[in-house]
Amino acid sequence: MTDTAHPQNDSTPDETRSRLFIGGAARATDETTAIIDPARPSHIVGHAAAASPADVADAVAAAKGAFAQWSALTPQQRADLMTEAVADIAADRDADAALLSRENGKIVAEAWVDALVFELRWRLALTLVDQVDADVVLRPEPGIPVETTVTYQPLGVATVIVPFNRPLAILAASLPYALLAGNTVIVKPPLTAPLATAQLVQRVAERLPAGVLNVVTGPDANMTGLIRNEDVAKVCFTGSVGGGRRMMELAAPTLTRVTLELGGNDAAIVFDDAPLDEEHLDRLFHAVFDSTGQICMNAKRIYVHRSRLDELVAGLSARLDHVVLGDGVDPKTTMGPLHSAEQKRFVDGLIAEAKAAGADVREFGELPGGDLATGNFVRPAIVVEPDAGLRVVTEEQFGPVIPVMAFDDAADAVRLANDSWAALGGSVWTMDAARARRVAGQLVCGYVWINDHGANRLDLRAPFGGLKSSGMGREQGLDGLRDFQDARAVAVLESEVLAG
Incomplete structure (x- = not known):
């Protein structure tokens, strides 16, 4: 096994190692990325699996394969499975926070809040379960002789890419909304601080049907398949303005939708x-x-x-x-x-x-x-x-x-x-x-x-996102849910409105 990063290090025996999680199974990789401690740059916190382009393609295929069954469930069935998936997530919060602090640099108390907000956002998303399939009926009006029903449908496979600074909290601004809406998801944790995120998401994914939630880590050069792939319907990216521009460039050939939450001033x-x-x-x-x-x-x-x-x-x-x-x-x-x-x-x-x-x-x-x-x-x-x-x-x-x-x-x-x-x-x-x-x-x-x-x-509970170069689209709340859905209009002539 080869490290793709080679700092001079004083590694310790308690280093953490994370793997990929694809199609319901953990996967080791030949190469790994060494994750360093920002407080002691010579010290390695752990090693993260470095996905190859083939691994990324497998993750997209697994998510695509799981989509039909997941999207066919009722919103309440999905919500029940998602509730069970985080039922005991708090039990590991101290360990998650300690690991996140070591790889990120932030104080443990802030890392603990980061992990807490993941659960809070997850559970708040589930309160919207009755809105997922809340049809809107437009009655006939003078000059409009049709009754139209507006329905909502999931997009398909969604990629969620999160940054190093608040990876768990930021992830939960989009991930549970994507899943509740009926999409399947691939999570890309931050390159330089992936360990806590990869481990937490894997624990959640293990309690969902195989392929519904997948995790890949590794160098950005191998990750273009998470965006530039005709089977990926949506990319949700949080990061720098430059990173957002790169996401749009990669998504353009396949017209993949993007939600971008970028920098602020x-x-x-x-x-x-x-x-x-x-x-x-x-x-x-x-x-x-x-x-x-x-x-x-x-x-x-x-x-x-x-x-x-x-x-x-x-x-x-x-x-x-x-x-x-x-x-x-x-x-x-x-x-x-x-x-x-x-x-x-x-x-x-x-x-x-x-x-x-x-x-x-x-x-x-x-x-x-x-x-x-x-x-x-x-x-x-x-x-x-x-x-x-x-x-x-x-x-x-x-x-x-x-x-x-x-x-x-x-x-x-x-x-x-x-x-x-x-x-x-x-x-x-x-x-x-x-x-x-x-x-x-x-x-x-x-x-x-x-x-x-x-x-x-x-x-x-409220929608969050920016204007100008701070991004596009919204996360959280009903607006965040709708960003992972398409609207469909079904119209019937007033004279032919069906009974029942």
């Missing part, structure tokens, strides 16, 4: 009457710095009324003063490393550029030493009043750094918030309900929070 607008007490400052702090800033819907830009600028910066600074950088599995750690060395270089570059431009950059915490000295750690930072053209403002940082900019005019704040390539989420901070509703309606994005922000405050 969320703006938080903090008005002069904003609540900045301890509770709300805690909310804003977590909205910015959870998962070391590596969440697409984190707040990435703060526009604050000039009268509250110093107060807000002081409030965030007081919290950053207590940040402890370290290994995510260490209970004393409050902020882990960035996931990759490449991302560390990018974020370090944003901070260096801001300093060189004369911006007021305030850094916090201490970089760890010892065996963590080579880890992907970045000191969290606040950049106060940077020039609007700096990359720390215009690009998605995906790290623990936040630009804070003052405004005097509300209309100007909204204009600045909307002046971005991104349109995923945003937030409005004010005690004026009318202002909150008005400004929320002016923000160009897919989701708006009031006096709150971030992934942990998301309504898991």
Whole structure:
């Protein structure tokens, strides 16, 4: 067996190994990918099976073969099987979280929430069981002499591709909706952090009919068959804007549908009457710095009324003063490393550029030493009043750094918030309900929070997705369910409407 990644390592005997899961059976591969610890890049957490193009083709064939039987079940029958499949999923949550922390870098508490949200989203999806086949009947009207029934049908085989940062939670924004609608699915876990996802999904798949849920891991070069295959009806991808463009290119020859949940550059607008007490400052702090800033819907830009600028910066600074950088599995750690060395270089570059431009950059915490000295750690930072053209403002940082900019005019704040390539989420901070509703309606994005922000405050029943370069399509809720269905219209002349 050959590793497709070769870091200098100090591997340990407790390394985790994951396999593919295709057609109801686990499958080992000749090659594997070494998964490294972001806190200790010389250490290997485990090895993931590296699927070949033939393995990928087998996964698509298995999903296609299972589709007829799965889609023929009633929604309630599918829901019953899906309920049973996660009946004891919580029993492994601690182990799942520990493994995810080691391969991702995030602190264990956040990894535990990631695993919890998988189950919560799964069970919430099942509450829509009565909507799956909820026909809509259009009665005859003057000039329209037909009665038309609109029905819904599954698409077929769906591929779900998830990123490293919140793989379990993000997976459950689409996977259970796809299955409940009657589709069969292939899950592609993240290349650099696949272990916890592959193992959890396999446990679920083992309790569903063979071929209904499949898992493949491995290098991106071998995965084009998950998209560019006439038997794949839908691809649901979460990742970077560049990755989304690549998905569309791969899907174009076969006209495979895509749902894309891509990057964000969320703006938080903090008005002069904003609540900045301890509770709300805690909310804003977590909205910015959870998962070391590596969440697409984190707040990435703060526009604050000039009268509250110093107060807000002081409030965030007081919290950053207590940040402890370290290994995510260490209970004393409050902020882990960035996931990759490449991302560390990018974020370090944003901070260096801001300093060189004369911006007021305030850094916090201490970089760890010892065996963590080579880890992907970045000191969290606040950049106060940077020039609007700096990359720390215009690009998605995906790290623990936040630009804070003052405004005097509300209309100007909204204009600045909307002046971005991104349109995923945003937030409005004010005690004026009318202002909150008005400004929320002016923000160009897919989701708006009031006096709150971030992934942990998301309504898991509501549709989620972005505009502009932040993506297309919606996940979660009834809209997310319908994204995995096709509508069919059946019409009959009024004079020939059948009885019964």
